[in-house]
Amino acid sequence: MEALVKVLKNHKCKITPQRLAVYHVLRNNKDHPNAEAIFKMLEPNYPTISLATVYKSLELFAELGLIQAINLGENSFRYDPNPKVHPHVICSKCNKVEDLPEEYFDDLKAVVAKLVNYKVTKQHLTFYGICSDCNTN
Amino acid sequence: MEALVKVLKNHKCKITPQRLAVYHVLRNNKDHPNAEAIFKMLEPNYPTISLATVYKSLELFAELGLIQAINLGENSFRYDPNPKVHPHVICSKCNKVEDLPEEYFDDLKAVVAKLVNYKVTKQHLTFYGICSDCNTN
DNA sequence: ATACGTGCAAAGAATTTGCAGCGAC
DNA sequence: GTCGCTGCAAATTCTTTGCACGTAT
Numbered sequence: 001m002e003a004l005v006k007v008l009k010n011h012k013c014k015i016t017p018q019r020l021a022v023y024h025v026l027r028n029n030k031d032h033p034n035a036e037a038i039f040k041m042l043e044p045n046y047p048t049i050s051l052a053t054v055y056k057s058l059e060l061f062a063e064l065g066l067i068q069a070i071n072l073g074e075n076s077f078r079y080d081p082n083p084k085v086h087p088h089v090i091c092s093k094c095n096k097v098e099d100l101p102e103e104y105f106d107d108l109k110a111v112v113a114k115l116v117n118y119k120v121t122k123q124h125l126t127f128y129g130i131c132s133d134c135n136t137n
Numbered sequence: 138m139e140a141l142v143k144v145l146k147n148h149k150c151k152i153t154p155q156r157l158a159v160y161h162v163l164r165n166n167k168d169h170p171n172a173e174a175i176f177k178m179l180e181p182n183y184p185t186i187s188l189a190t191v192y193k194s195l196e197l198f199a200e201l202g203l204i205q206a207i208n209l210g211e212n213s214f215r216y217d218p219n220p221k222v223h224p225h226v227i228c229s230k231c232n233k234v235e236d237l238p239e240e241y242f243d244d245l246k247a248v249v250a251k252l253v254n255y256k257v258t259k260q261h262l263t264f265y266g267i268c269s270d271c272n273t274n
Numbered sequence: 275a276t277a278c279g280t281g282c283a284a285a286g287a288a289t290t291t292g293c294a295g296c297g298a299c
Numbered sequence: 300g301t302c303g304c305t306g307c308a309a310a311t312t313c314t315t316t317g318c319a320c321g322t323a324t
Contacts, residue, residue: 012303013303013304014297014298014299014302014303014304015298015299016297016298016303016304016305018304018305019304034288035288035289036288048305048306049305049306050305050306050307051289051306052289052290052291052305052306052307052308053304053305053306055288055289055290056290056304056305059290071208071210073208073261075287075288076287076288076289077288077289087249089249089253089255089257091255092258098253100249100252100253101252104248104252105245105248108242108262108264109264111241111242112224112226112237112264112266113266115237115238115241116226116235116237116268117268117269118226118228118264118266118267118268118269118272119266119267119272120226120264120265120266121229121265121266121267122264122265122266123262123263123264123265124210124261124262124263124264124265125245125260125261125262125263126260126261126262127245127246127249127255127257127259127260127261128257128258128259128260128261129249129250129255129256129257129258129259130255130256130258131253131254131255132254132255135255135256149278150278150279151277151278151279151322151323151324152323152324153278153279153280153322153323155279155280156279171313172313172314173313185280185281186280186281187280187281187282188281188314189280189281189282189283189314189315189316190279190280190281192313192314192315193279193280193315194279196315212289212312212313213312213313213314214313214314
């Protein structure tokens with residue numbers, strides 16, 4: 001609840017019901033929703049909120065390092081309440097996105113740096129497969 | 138030159154100057170261009186070609202397994218003359234995209250499968266950094 | 275000769291922007 | 300009271316589609 005308020009205050013951004021709502025919906029959701037999905041989740045309680053406001057809020061939070069926008073090769077961005085870049089697995093059947101711990105993949109940057117002589121700063125790792133739920137059904 | 142002609146014939150698709158041109162421009166380019174860039178490269182020699190034709194050709198080639206569309210989190214798709222999914226490094230300064238050999242990253246699927254109990258089928262690995270050219274300048 | 279492909283312009287989808295009025299400070 | 304924020308609608312950007320005409324087979 002309160003990291004958001006603190007950070008907004010520090011940056012002299014107003015604390016509005018819409019911003020609180022967008023942040024909390026994302027926080028309490030494990031699916032890595034896109035802007036449209038967040039908008040739909042908010043509509044029942046905030047019938048006048050607009051999609052533009054959702055986008056503006058998400059953009060602000062990403063700038064402030066509170067969340068991150070992720071691109072999984074779909075047509076729209078998904079949003080992740082964890083601002084740290086980390087690997088994801090996406091189920092090709094139900095489209096659920098799960099997080100993976102970074103530490104298993106830390107040595108890859110060095111492998112790449114050696115292969116191509118780049119100063120590697122970031123890695124985006126996305127795995128696709130069938131989750132255990134979808135696999136048994 | 139000729140894998141294209143053979144595959145088009147096999148699928149009873151017409152061999153048009155536009156299709157040949159789109160394919161060759163992509164083949165002879167190392168930057169992993171997007172549709173707009175391909176269109177611009179073609180314009181001098183094909184002043185009447187349209188962007189829609191470029192898109193339609195690229196879509197056809199991708200369906201036929203001749204090339205692949207890749208999404209690196211930018212606003213537009215890039216196209217890769219290599220149809221096999223493989224890792225990429227992108228230079229954050231000059232936006233050049235280079236290929237990486239898959240074999241160094243083959244064991245990752247098993248790591249993920251163990252971590253989350255997915256049947257992992259595909260991995261999209263993209264690394265970001267500064268290339269040696271940009272680093273020295 | 276007969277589809278199929280081209281190229282224009284218009285449609286679509288996701289996201290961004292302009293701006294008048296409102297509300298947090 | 301001020302100025303940033305909201306929410307509407309319009310603009311933008313990338314991509315796709317519809318359709319009349321041209322062209323590869």
